[in-house]
Amino acid sequence: MELTALPIGKSAIIAGLKAKGLMRRRLLDLGLVPATTIEAVRRSPAGDPVAYRVRGTVIALRAEESRLITVRP
């Protein structure tokens, strides 16, 4: 499923990235490589972006980006 579908407070494992180019490189550098555990921590009061915990840091992603990340439970 897409990362956007991950409910707040739940964790999943990154299965793959559909992002291309600069966005892909940026996500990889932040440690969002396949098989990484990712947890949806909180949603912005405006609904978007959503903050995710990856490798001990909290990173906010817009729906445009998180849609390009596939996860499995």
Next chain:
Amino acid sequence: MDLKHAGPGPAPEPVVALAGNPNTGKSTIFNGLTGLKQHTGNWPGKTVTQTKGRYRHRNRTINLVDLPGTYSLLAGSPEEQVARDFICFGAPSVTIVVVDAGCLERHLNLVLQVMEITPKTILCVNLIDEAEKRNIRIDYKKLQSLLGIPVVPTAAREKKGLDNLKNTVDDLVAGKIKPFPRLPVYEEPLEQALQALGKSLQRFYGGHLNPRWLALRLLDGDPALRAQLKEALRENPKAGIPGTEQEELIAAFLQEAAAYRRKLGPGLRDRVVRSLYWRAEEIVAAVVRKPPGKVADWNDRIDNIVTSRLYSYPIILLLLGFIFWLTIAGANYPSELLARLLFGLEGKLAAAGQSLGVPAWLDGLLVKGVYRSLAWVVSVMLPPMAIFFPLFTFLEDLGFLPRVAFNLDKFFKKAGAHGKQSLTMCMGFGCNAVGVTACRIIDSARERLIAILTNNFVPCNGRFPTLFIMASFFSVVLLGRKNSLLASSLVLLVILAGVGATLLCSLLLSKTILRGIPSTFTLELPGYRWPKVGTLLIRSILDRTLFVLGRAVTIAAPAGGLVWLLANIQSGDGSLLTQMAGWLQGFGNLLGMDGYIILAFILGLPANEIVLPILVMGYLSGSYLLEPESVEAFHALFLANGWTWLTALNVMLFSLLHFPCGTTLLTIRKETLSWKWTFLSVLLPTAAGITLCFLITQVARFFRLV
């Protein structure tokens, strides 16, 4: 940015580079080592250009270069290029990589990348005090042996471990430590390719770049880096190889590399980064012990409130409103005291001048022109800044600002802009030139340009005194007495108008001249850190308050002299200043202001700080009946010149919406490398200001509100 020549060169003093992820306390380390006052905030991407400093230790002078904070050296954002180019081509004697002890795994990615470039790498594990508080235990000895490079734990804010860091740098420079970095091992086909290419390289390459790293980046690097590397190959031939032979070897080598690239197939970068993180995971599993289970720490609890639907926006508004209220209310008394003191001195200065036989015109120029504007700038600007900057720095150091970006991003997205623009706007509150430079943290060209062109819509510190005085005048006219609550609400309202104008203009720009797809958005939310009040006070007063005041004073002094001359050189019916104001009177009247006000804004181009002093001098040029020694005296002066609440409102709005100051304009030109964008940055706010003031004035006059 030509960093190839910023390296050690012929200088005997060793150069040490300081690299690290954003928000690891890298700048605190830099300050701790050099004693240089460079401001550090608790939000990612603070150091946008590299800062240089030096320190002496064990009879050796070390030049320290603070590189921009980067997550990696591979993605190709401007900061990453600066950092990478310096480490690769600047050839520093030692590179210190600063990491956060609390999230070692993510940060080791960068450490491994730097180790691949240069063996002379020191891992500085910073923020160990915070990690200890969270019961995170790190086995530094084991970490050192697993990496093969020196590891130094520090708590830079507590000044812990810095001496050890200096010793380690010295040992590495002196060759007392010989690091044997244990580099990450990649998949078998890639390792074979790296070995083969490395061997070929040694036949003709005589430069200092590590052959393994060079080969790796030729295989997976971005085109810009590949071009740079090819150039490096040509420029650094191995001794004793004739030029033609070298050319042939390079051509053959590049062909070999291209063949390997095809063989290794697409997605090589993914595999490389994955290997780096696997290695990081392995190391962390071996050296870090964390308390089991999930700890619901106070950090999360604060964020639950700060980013909640109910409280998030009121908190931002209240916090900013509170800061402005405290600034207005608190600055009043010290301002008066300073003014009484400084203007009291003015009389003594004038008397001293007379007794020394100084001619009247020179006395006037120096005392009534230069000194008076100096006294004005100091007494009006110093107290609010000394309150505003420490408070704002507190929010910055606390880590509150990334939350602001997080809460507000959706609105920026709708305006075609980047949420990080709210951070550059926050910087703009201090100084727009600083805000414009800070736009480098936005890595898409379009959103960055939007942020640069609209930064001026945020009132900088130089405009706050004007806003505060106008707001308190507004309250006096409306209520008959000064009301801090009304005044601070009005200031907050004007700031919100500025934010609104920013979003509107961003939208306009993104839909018209700058149409395109939004860039990648990632925003790190670092943990809150309780600021150290002592250093916070020293830094915010020294680095910001006195820095901005110093700049204002250096500009205000000559400008004060010039305006005094304009006010006192008679030609025809009156002084030059009166005549110039007369030409602008009709235009000013249309906007609900007068010629003197418009003239003050124009003559205030060098710095927004001097707009009010110029205005006061203009009003006083006819008569010297009134000495502006308190806020009340200003109010009386404005009333005497026919001001109403509408005048004050328009001055506030025009102060918000007019051309950027000279420094900011030059910065915009430097950042965009284009006079066209610089001109647009003048046109956009000025047109908005003129339109808004005109509309408000005409409506108010139509309904006979004034």
